[in-house]
Amino acid sequence: MVASQPGFIFATGIENSIPTIDGGRVRMDEMAKCGHYRHWRRDFDLVEEVGLRFLRYGPPLHTSLLGAGRYDWSFADEVFPDLRRRNLVAIVDLCHFGLPDFLGDFQNPDFPEIFAGYARAFAQRYPWLQLYTPVNEMSICALFSALYGWWNEQLRSDRAFVTALKHVVKANLLAMRAILQVRPDALFIQSESSEYFHAVKPAAIGPAETRNARRFLSLDLNYGRRVDSTMYEYLLDNGMTRDEYHFFLNNNLKHHCLMGNDYYQTNEHHVTADGATTASGEIFGYAVITHQYYNRYRLPVMHTETNLCQGPAGDEAVRWLRKEWANVLRVRNNGVPIVGFTWYSLTDQVDWDTGLREDNGRVNALGLADLDRQLRPVGLAYRDLIADWTDVLPTQSVCLQVPVALGQDYPGLAGPPAPTSLDAASATGAPRNAE
Numbered sequence: 001m002v003a004s005q006p007g008f009i010f011a012t013g014i015e016n017s018i019p020t021i022d023g024g025r026v027r028m029d030e031m032a033k034c035g036h037y038r039h040w041r042r043d044f045d046l047v048e049e050v051g052l053r054f055l056r057y058g059p060p061l062h063t064s065l066l067g068a069g070r071y072d073w074s075f076a077d078e079v080f081p082d083l084r085r086r087n088l089v090a091i092v093d094l095c096h097f098g099l100p101d102f103l104g105d106f107q108n109p110d111f112p113e114i115f116a117g118y119a120r121a122f123a124q125r126y127p128w129l130q131l132y133t134p135v136n137e138m139s140i141c142a143l144f145s146a147l148y149g150w151w152n153e154q155l156r157s158d159r160a161f162v163t164a165l166k167h168v169v170k171a172n173l174l175a176m177r178a179i180l181q182v183r184p185d186a187l188f189i190q191s192e193s194s195e196y197f198h199a200v201k202p203a204a205i206g207p208a209e210t211r212n213a214r215r216f217l218s219l220d221l222n223y224g225r226r227v228d229s230t231m232y233e234y235l236l237d238n239g240m241t242r243d244e245y246h247f248f249l250n251n252n253l254k255h256h257c258l259m260g261n262d263y264y265q266t267n268e269h270h271v272t273a274d275g276a277t278t279a280s281g282e283i284f285g286y287a288v289i290t291h292q293y294y295n296r297y298r299l300p301v302m303h304t305e306t307n308l309c310q311g312p313a314g315d316e317a318v319r320w321l322r323k324e325w326a327n328v329l330r331v332r333n334n335g336v337p338i339v340g341f342t343w344y345s346l347t348d349q350v351d352w353d354t355g356l357r358e359d360n361g362r363v364n365a366l367g368l369a370d371l372d373r374q375l376r377p378v379g380l381a382y383r384d385l386i387a388d389w390t391d392v393l394p395t396q397s398v399c400l401q402v403p404v405a406l407g408q409d410y411p412g413l414a415g416p417p418a419p420t421s422l423d424a425a426s427a428t429g430a431p432r433n434a435e
Helices: 036-049 074-085 109-123 138-147 158-182 202-214 217-223 230-235 243-251 286-297 316-333 377-389
Strands: 009-013 054-059 065-067 089-095 131-135 185-191 196-199 255-260 268-271 275-278 301-304 339-342
Touching: 009 089, 009 301, 009 377, 036 074, 036 255, 054 074, 065 109, 074 089, 089 109, 109 158, 109 230, 131 158, 138 158, 138 185, 138 217, 158 185, 158 217, 158 243, 185 217, 185 301, 202 230, 202 268, 217 230, 217 243, 217 286, 230 243, 255 286, 268 286, 275 339, 286 301, 286 316, 301 316, 316 339, 316 377
Parallel strands: 009 054, 009 339, 054 089, 089 131, 131 185, 185 255, 196 268, 255 301, 301 339
Antiparallel strands: 268 275
């Protein structure tokens, strides 16, 4: 058996969002915008400089998945063996908010099966990888693409939302099953936005309750949990068949999962009587909302995303890091098995100030490091936090030991995979069509 890496999972991520906007004509590739294709070695250096061993990371789906059963591993063949040589553990993010052009968008019923084939092929090519997030933030992906009209199909209807949601969750389930066929000890960390909706007056209680029920739909379906009666009617009224619903009930892989909860200042909302929502800022906070999700699913928890802009005073992000960390400790000390924390992402992001709806090239100071690859104050603070707490947590608070295998412990495969006929991207490691 391979050795395991015990203890608490401190992580960051390199964002591989790839939604399309402008009717599919513009690809919002965050790896290209943030310079990762050019600077990936320096980015991995930064992960080590902060003292991290875990990285949420994945190849760009739109340049890796070329067609049904057709893959280009050229970029992945450079980066994943390098992570292995460094003994860094990837939490592999296979689909992040977008699809390749040949699949179109999340209304496409062919997506789940083709994606599962891709996930299986990926796991076969890189068998030392154990941790996966097959589809990132399934609920947000469906909402922003098919209910809010922001990305991809840019639709604005409940029927389009339900269609996108069932395809996204089915893809996640089929991908998990495919990966388990290759790596039976694989663990899946569902990174999902943890939300709450606050009624601003009594007349808004009904709309707020509906939204607070809808926030659980992706995880209910993914974990094979019966939805409540209101949501069952909502799903059937908007195109989900009884057979499709029972597919989710009968494909429960919950025992292979950790529940990843993402929390930002924008995750809580005010709701008015007509159902309109506005950002409320932090009211309950991560600890309270995570307890709601834990009480529903009873799974080990990981805080899989948070960040805040550095701001004009220069210490806003550091203060937020300390607040979120205090929330993590509160959750742990209340008896919830919480196994990890993540500042997302490693470097500053680009155009998230408009939710990737506009291609402005505007840098958002949200990272542990800036785009010159210099650590920000929050990066230094996170480095100190990791150094202070790594040896303390397993012995002084409720702790679940996650059986994570390090890449260097996996038997065989000392070198990178053999190239394939499609491995023809440039020598820089940048995938086709990348900047």
